[in-house]
Amino acid sequence: MEILDVFWNALVALAQKSGFCNITPQQGFMIAVSFLLMYLAIVRKFEPLLLLPIAFGMMLTNIPGANMFHPEMFGISPDPAIAANFAENGVNYGEVLHNGGLLDILYLGVKLQIFPPLIFLGIGCMTDFGPLIANPKSLLLGAAAQLGIFVTFLGACAFSLTGIEGVDFSFKEAASIGIIGGADGPTAIFLTSKLAPQLLGSIAVAAYSYMALVPVIQPPIMKLLTTKKERAIVMESLRPVTKREKIIFPVAVTLIVAFIVPDATPLVGMLMLGNLFRESGVVDRLVKTASNELMNIITIMLGTVVGATATAENFLTVKTLIIVALGLIAFCFGTAGGLLLAKIMNKLSGGKINPLIGSAGVSAVPMAARVSQTVGSKENPSNFLLMHAMGPNVAGVIGSAVAAGVLLNIFG
Structure with missing residues (x-):
């Protein structure tokens, strides 16, 4: 029984941390928008070379718990407090490199104008x-x-x-x-x-x-x-x-x-x-x-x-x-x-x-x-x-x- 309890608790913890339990309606809508953009790129061939990776990046960033991109690290937020703090202190590159996700690292290529x-x-x-x-x-x-x-x-x-x-x-x-x-x-x-x-x-x-x-x-x-x-x-x-x-x-x-x-x-x-x-x-x-x-x-x-x-x-x-x-x-x-x-x-x-x-x-x-x-x-x-x-x-x-x-x- 003890083993079953441990197994059950592990399954519950896994479910609670999954995207299915944490997704918001707004994130679900954005993922649907990314699907629409993929359709336009693949089927309608609307600027596919860039629209397709843009659409997939949009999907990735809206997956709950993926932690691939942290917009607050770059001051990308409608929250005035975050924007004000970023305007004063700028990008903390040490934090980006040590705690950032894959897309945070790649975003430096945009932020640094590369x-x-x-x-x-x-x-x-x-x-x-x-x-x-x-x-x-x-x-x-x-x-x-x-x-x-x-x-x-x-x-x-x-x-x-x-x-x-x-x-x-x-x-x-x-x-x-x-x-x-x-x-x-x-x-x-x-x-x-x-x-x-x-x-x-x-x-x-x-x-x-x-x-x-x-x-x-x-x-x-x-x-x-x-x-x-x-x-x-x-x-x-x-x-x-x-x-x-x-x-x-x-x-x-x-x-x-x-x-x-x-x-x-x-x-x-x-x-x-x-x-x-x-x-x-x-x-x-x-x-x-x-x-x-x-x-x-x-x-x-x-x-x-x-x-x-x-x-x-x-x-x-x-x-x-x-x-x-x-x-x-x-x-x-x-x-x-x-x-x-x-x-x-x-x-x-x-x-x-x-x-x-x-x-x-x-x-x-x-x-x-x-x-x-x-x-x-x-x-x-x-x-x-x-x-x-x-x-x-x-x-x-x-x-x-x-x-x-x-x-x-x-x-x-």
């Missing part, structure tokens, strides 16, 4: 800036598409004027929400982890979800703001770009951006380092490693730990719903900003620029450029806008990084 710049290194190795160099005016379209960032920033700030408790955003939070309009996931993670880590899960999910929906969001706006005649404009072929130009470009851009906006240097610098690797033609092994193995490893870790920040406590708030709505506004205004400037440039050029390429100014590479090509070819089957749209598209990558640097300089 993962997003390394993602940019890989992007640089895979990006051809030739269309931008051949048509420097594309840089203006990439800049105009950042309109969504600043409009959404102002929109988020406006919620503070409503006086409604729980929906007011600080300037840092508003800046982090606004960066969704850049349509650049790593940039959004980079800025948010610095300014508003408590919103990282919500902002990352919104950013990558809307990036995946670019083919759905952009075409109606493109058709609304352009005429059939404008959409059918056939542009002249771009001039050839020399190897010397392609080598000088990343060095020149790094120096110019770093001197003007030093806070943007980690992202732009690594982006251009990767591009210099690509264009130099002398470090093929580094290019292959940065654009394949390294990029894949960092993507896995980055996505998983970003998903881990989406705990029930941080994610299930009114602010999350507002962030999702503002994210959509950011994408719409970013698309509209590029289109409207392209229409002006078309008028000034005497009808030689197809305004559709302006929508590619958002940083969703190369999806936004493909959408420009698709919409243009429907109006004129002989129209080939892809290379022309790639100019604003890669300019948008630079533009979003610069915008993040500006916001970090002001509010960081």
